Amino acid sequence: xxxILFLVFAxxxxxxxxxxxxxxxxxxxxxxxxxxxxxxxxxxxxLGAEFLxxxxxxxxxxxxxxxxxxxxxxxxxxxxxxxxxxxxxxxxGFPAVVIILALIATVVLHTQNLGAAGLAEGLSNQPGETNLxxxxxxxxxxxxxxxxxxxxxxLIAILGAVALARPGESGKPVSK
Amino acid sequence: xxxxxxxxxxxxxxxxxxxxxxxxxxxTVLLERKLVGRIQNRWGPTRVxxxxxxxxxxxxxxxxxxxxxxxxxxxxxxxxxxPILALSCxxxxxxxxxxxxxxxxxxxxxxxxxxxxxxxxxxVILGITSIGVYGIALAGWSSNNxxxxxxxxxxxxxxxxxxxxxxLSLVGVVLRAGSxxxxxxxESQSRRGMLSWNLFGGFxxxxxxxxxMAAYAETNRSPFDLPEAESELTAGYHTEYSSMKFAMFFMxxxxxxxxxxxxxxxLFLGGWTSPxxxxxxxxxxxxLQALLPIFWFVLKVFSFLFLYVWVRGTLPRxxxxxxxxxxxxxxxxxxxxxxxxxxxxxxxx
Numbered sequence: 207x208x209x210i211l212f213l214v215f216a217x218x219x220x221x222x223x224x225x226x227x228x229x230x231x232x233x234x235x236x237x238x239x240x241x242x243x244x245x246x247x248x249x250x251x252x253l254g255a256e257f258l259x260x261x262x263x264x265x266x267x268x269x270x271x272x273x274x275x276x277x278x279x280x281x282x283x284x285x286x287x288x289x290x291x292x293x294x295x296x297x298x299g300f301p302a303v304v305i306i307l308a309l310i311a312t313v314v315l316h317t318q319n320l321g322a323a324g325l326a327e328g329l330s331n332q333p334g335e336t337n338l339x340x341x342x343x344x345x346x347x348x349x350x351x352x353x354x355x356x357x358x359x360x361l362i363a364i365l366g367a368v369a370l371a372r373p374g375e376s377g378k379p380v381s382k
Numbered sequence: 383x384x385x386x387x388x389x390x391x392x393x394x395x396x397x398x399x400x401x402x403x404x405x406x407x408x409x410t411v412l413l414e415r416k417l418v419g420r421i422q423n424r425w426g427p428t429r430v431x432x433x434x435x436x437x438x439x440x441x442x443x444x445x446x447x448x449x450x451x452x453x454x455x456x457x458x459x460x461x462x463x464x465p466i467l468a469l470s471c472x473x474x475x476x477x478x479x480x481x482x483x484x485x486x487x488x489x490x491x492x493x494x495x496x497x498x499x500x501x502x503x504x505x506v507i508l509g510i511t512s513i514g515v516y517g518i519a520l521a522g523w524s525s526n527n528x529x530x531x532x533x534x535x536x537x538x539x540x541x542x543x544x545x546x547x548x549x550l551s552l553v554g555v556v557l558r559a560g561s562x563x564x565x566x567x568x569e570s571q572s573r574r575g576m577l578s579w580n581l582f583g584g585f586x587x588x589x590x591x592x593x594x595m596a597a598y599a600e601t602n603r604s605p606f607d608l609p610e611a612e613s614e615l616t617a618g619y620h621t622e623y624s625s626m627k628f629a630m631f632f633m634x635x636x637x638x639x640x641x642x643x644x645x646x647x648x649l650f651l652g653g654w655t656s657p658x659x660x661x662x663x664x665x666x667x668x669x670l671q672a673l674l675p676i677f678w679f680v681l682k683v684f685s686f687l688f689l690y691v692w693v694r695g696t697l698p699r700x701x702x703x704x705x706x707x708x709x710x711x712x713x714x715x716x717x718x719x720x721x722x723x724x725x726x727x728x729x730x731x
Binding site: 269 | 460500501502505506508509510512513515516519520522523531534535538539541542545562
């Protein structure tokens with residue numbers, strides 16, 4: 207049962223990713239990206255990481271991609287033109303893809319704890335303990351510093367966005 | 383319980399819940415027409431059946447029989463996808479809502495009154511509703527009509543803004559219950575009837591107020607119905623839709639109202655538990671024991687829907703900039719303050 211579901215959703219995920227590259231219309235590409243994200247969420251769910259799955263759907267598919275489609279709709283971007291692609295890209299690109307894939311594959315095959323079994327083990331919970339509890343404890347004990355640093359990073363990004371969007375001269379320092 | 387039995391039981395539950403939900407949608411429309419009629423000093427539908435009770439069925443048949451017009455300039459795949467997406471998202475999210483007593487279980491801990499008992503039920507509902515935005519956004523864009531596009535832009539912006547306030551207002555409740563599981567949230571407020579509801583005993587009335595406002599905005603209902611403001615945008619995002627496709631958007635809107643009502647009931651009004659706690663002893667009859675919680679649940683959801691219609695009949699529409707500043711400058715800071723206050727109170731206790 208798990209295997210069938212995995213195959214179906216992995217196929218969805220790959221099809222979405224390929225479709226994302228092949229479509230010429232930006233909104234079709236954006237929608238394929240949503241398919242990829244939602245099927246990834248299902249894969250997380252099957253690994254037992256239900257919180258991660260829900261967060262994936264809410265944050266990526268529900269918030270970030272809505273903004274993407276919003277911008278595409280607002281700009282009303284038309285179809286892209288198809289080109290043959292330049293030769294130098296082909297010469298450099300294909301070997302580069304092969305090398306990166308080989309690198310990832312070696313790392314995955316050599317690391318015992320990176321696969322699904324490792325993830326499931328990391329999230330394995332005592333009875334009565336959900337993986338939300340495990341995640342929360344982890345974030346606020348072991349990973350507290352990176353967690354807080356990330357929040358500062360996001361704050362900086364928000365401030366940057368506000369500074370850029372301010373009307374008037376953007377170079378001037380903000381008074382107050 | 384074998385896999386086959388489990389599958390058949392689940393199928394039965396899905397069918398029953400979907401049928402009840404669709405009937406609920408149909409009769410919520412009638413409720414709205416009747417109530418708004420009374421508020422405006424007229425009768426509402428009275429001709430079809432006794433008191434107009436068959437009106438929803440006739441309306442359904444009518445929208446099936448209407449000619450289905452697809453304008454030539456639409457972007458076809460997305461134009462056809464949008465209503466399906468809107469309606470299916472609206473119907474799926476009811477799947478994690480528990481609507482009856484948890485004490486009555488089948489063999490092997492099988493739950494009769496809930497399609498799926500999910501650990502993170504609340505997040506699932508939020509996730510599915512956030513996917514539902516695409517139905518509206520794509521409908522407006524693919525229609526290739528300026529009113530539709532403006533409607534869907536307004537709707538997406540509104541949904542993104544109010545989803546923050548909505549999500550944050552629920553955090554206080556989750557903190558009190560210590561769980562995202564909807565059953566556990568209800569059980570955390572079941573001890574002393576009405577007094578231990580999150581709305582009263584839990585001191586989450588600020589959160590309830592924020593939830594109420596954000597939920598009206600999320601479901602595009604008056605006074606936040608700017609995406610389909612008739613006086614400015616014809617019909618907003620579904621201007622170009624006719625026949626059953628229009629009906630699907632219509633059903634999605636009312637299904638969303640019902641889901642929002644269910645979530646409010648579960649989170650703030652004690653779900654299926656009796657408002658009188660243990661003052662009224664439980665009946666000995668097995669069937670009454672099973673049906674009474676469902677009665678309370680339906681009553682609470684009904685009063686929420688009643689409030690929805692009442693507000694629609696009473697308040698004028700917001701202006702767009704008022705809507706945005708209300709969401710970002712008042713509701714969201716208020717929600718954050720509520721979280722801080724609730725956390726401090728829980729830590730103090």
